[in-house]
Amino acid sequence: MSIDIPLISPVSRKYYDYANEKSSRKHHRAEDIRICLEYICDEIIVEFVSETDKKSWKKYDLHSKLMASRSFLDKDIVDKLIDAKIIGNKGVHTGEEGNYSEADIEKSIDSIKEFSLNVFLSYFKINGFGVQKQTWIPTVFSTLPPIYRVYILEEYYKCDPSTFVIDKLSKAYLKSGSEEKAINFLQECYNKKEITDLEHAVYLHDISLLKQSFSMLPIAKDLESAKINFNNLLPVIEEDKRDSFVCLVSMILNGNHPQNMT
Numbered sequence: 001m002s003i004d005i006p007l008i009s010p011v012s013r014k015y016y017d018y019a020n021e022k023s024s025r026k027h028h029r030a031e032d033i034r035i036c037l038e039y040i041c042d043e044i045i046v047e048f049v050s051e052t053d054k055k056s057w058k059k060y061d062l063h064s065k066l067m068a069s070r071s072f073l074d075k076d077i078v079d080k081l082i083d084a085k086i087i088g089n090k091g092v093h094t095g096e097e098g099n100y101s102e103a104d105i106e107k108s109i110d111s112i113k114e115f116s117l118n119v120f121l122s123y124f125k126i127n128g129f130g131v132q133k134q135t136w137i138p139t140v141f142s143t144l145p146p147i148y149r150v151y152i153l154e155e156y157y158k159c160d161p162s163t164f165v166i167d168k169l170s171k172a173y174l175k176s177g178s179e180e181k182a183i184n185f186l187q188e189c190y191n192k193k194e195i196t197d198l199e200h201a202v203y204l205h206d207i208s209l210l211k212q213s214f215s216m217l218p219i220a221k222d223l224e225s226a227k228i229n230f231n232n233l234l235p236v237i238e239e240d241k242r243d244s245f246v247c248l249v250s251m252i253l254n255g256n257h258p259q260n261m262t
Contacts, residue, residue: 006116012039030091084108146176
């Protein structure tokens, strides 16, 4: 499974795309990586840092903003973003003569893509994903294209093999076009005693019913159709229920906070 477009805001994606243009000069691509990181910090990371960091955010340089994300992101992910920032700095300050390579730029691009998926994983680890909290997380998450949901839920399942997550991941497999993988995954979970006989039968039945309903479901094929699905859902979510997760998805798809859209 290949994910080429990261789950970052529209403006930061623009500079991510610029950095991917292999015909561009090396230092221009490096500069675009740095600009991309600036927008990522100011449009996504700021949503999840502490109140203390938020109050000082405008005074922080890029390094400080990235370091602040350690409060919710794995250290390895943050370290990779800082390495990408260093490549961006070299492009800005030393131009084409700088001590960095095209391979360094490609590695930096990959770190941004990895961050974009792990910010969801980190959020779920901290806040959970299940219905027991009566949040909009599963519904809002379902507006994203299945390819993203599969990757993120596969990783989250490793730390939370709950029946709810198993059910959602099996359906994500089906919606991504892999019925066989959905069925095999449920069988594996049953063999590991993560789901009961009844749950296994119910989830398999759900897969069958879901397959028959494909033509009527708003399954996003790309981020543009995900944007339409999310914006159609947004009016249903009461303003006091529009939490940081709703803000995250809104920033990624629209580049705006949800309260600025209604």
